[in-house]
Amino acid sequence: MKGLSVAVVIGVLLLGFSGTGGAGPLDQAGYAKVVTCSACHGFNGNSRVEAVPILAGMSPAYFRKAIEDYATGKRISPEMEPFAKQVKALGVDEVAxxxxxxxxxxxxxxPDRAGVERGRAAAAQCAPCHGAEGQGDPAKLVPRIAGQPAVYLRNQLVLFKADKRSPGDEALTKMKAVLKAVPDDTLADLAAYFSSLR
Structure with a gap:
């Protein structure tokens, strides 16, 4: 009887993973190709590492551009470059x-409540491109930054300001020019604010 009970429990668990009642990430096309990404970016693209961006819900066009830039070295990251090349080889469209x-x-x-409020006051300069709520503009390859980890956002802002993020990319000239005038302390506040948005 005990053996039967164990068998029933195992059967129920396996049924739960089968996706018959509703497709989960494992059932979706492309999942087999994103397993490599999941180690850092999370099982379904929801990173739980503050320095690593969330990929879930990302615009496919922006994802493809990011992968291309990493793979070609236009966006410099020794960590990401080999993975980007692998994603391109596997099929970037399915992964995106x-x-x-x-x-x-x-x-x-x-959240750093004081930082969020300071960031809110400074965020107007970001709105023309990223939107008032940080939703981005997929048609213009402007990413959604709302809800991204604060540490990741701050790190990217620091790289932009120092012209170490995609140096030579003319599409980013405006953002880099805007950030040149932003005090370093305010970068963390902007990151805290946009991270707090949902």
Whole structure:
């Protein structure tokens, strides 16, 4: 009888993973190609590492551009370059489509409330491109920054300001020019604000 009970439990668990009641990430086209990404970016693109961006819900066009830039060295990252080349070899369109279909589920670390309010006051300069709520503009390859980890956002802002993020990319000239005038302390505040948005 005990053996039967164990068998029933195992059967129920396997049924739960089969996706018959509703497709989960494992059932979706492209999942087999994103396993490599999941080690850092999370099972379904929802990173729980503050320095690593969330890929869930990302615009496919922006994802493809990011992968291309990493793979060619236009966007410098010794960590990402080999993975980007692998994603290109596997099929970037399927991977981009998979992550775009995932529900965004940002982590909720305790926010720096004072920093969020200071960032809110400074965020108007970001709105013309990224939108008032940080939603981005997929048609113009402007990423959604709302809900991204604050540490990741701050790190990217620092790289932009120092012209170490995609140096030579003319499409980013405006953003780099805007950030030149932003005090270093304000970069962390902007990151805290946009990270707090959902």
């Amino acid at each position: 489509t998979f992550f775009a279909a995932q529900r965004r589920d940002p982590a909720s670390p305790r």
